[in-house]
Amino acid sequence: MKKQLKLPKFKNEDQERKFWSKINLADYFDADDFEKVSFPNLKPTSRPISIRIPEYILNRIKEKANEINIPYQSLIKGYLSQAVFS
Numbered sequence: 001m002k003k004q005l006k007l008p009k010f011k012n013e014d015q016e017r018k019f020w021s022k023i024n025l026a027d028y029f030d031a032d033d034f035e036k037v038s039f040p041n042l043k044p045t046s047r048p049i050s051i052r053i054p055e056y057i058l059n060r061i062k063e064k065a066n067e068i069n070i071p072y073q074s075l076i077k078g079y080l081s082q083a084v085f086s
Contacts, residue, residue, distance in 0.1 A: 004028055 005027050010016035053061075058072075061079075065072035 004030060 007028060008019065010019065061075055062072045065075040068075070
């Protein structure tokens with residue numbers, strides 16, 4: 001394990017950003033210093049898509065979503081998830 005350099009104190013974010021952009025991280029951190037972490041409460045990344053659905057189906061989905069008091073897009077995601085994972 002090699003000797004690591006000590007981090008300086010920064011007056012502001014701009015000074016810190018400039019510092020980190022010009023140095024070699026290996027001089028300040030060793031791979032053994034890092035710990036494995038988990039973020040169990042992160043939401044999965046989602047991405048908007050465009051899909052054509054017949055209007056009568058979309059109307060029925062909106063009616064059903066209104067009946068159970070959830071957004072219709074959430075209901076569609078639920079239906080898709082059930083279809084894919086069951």
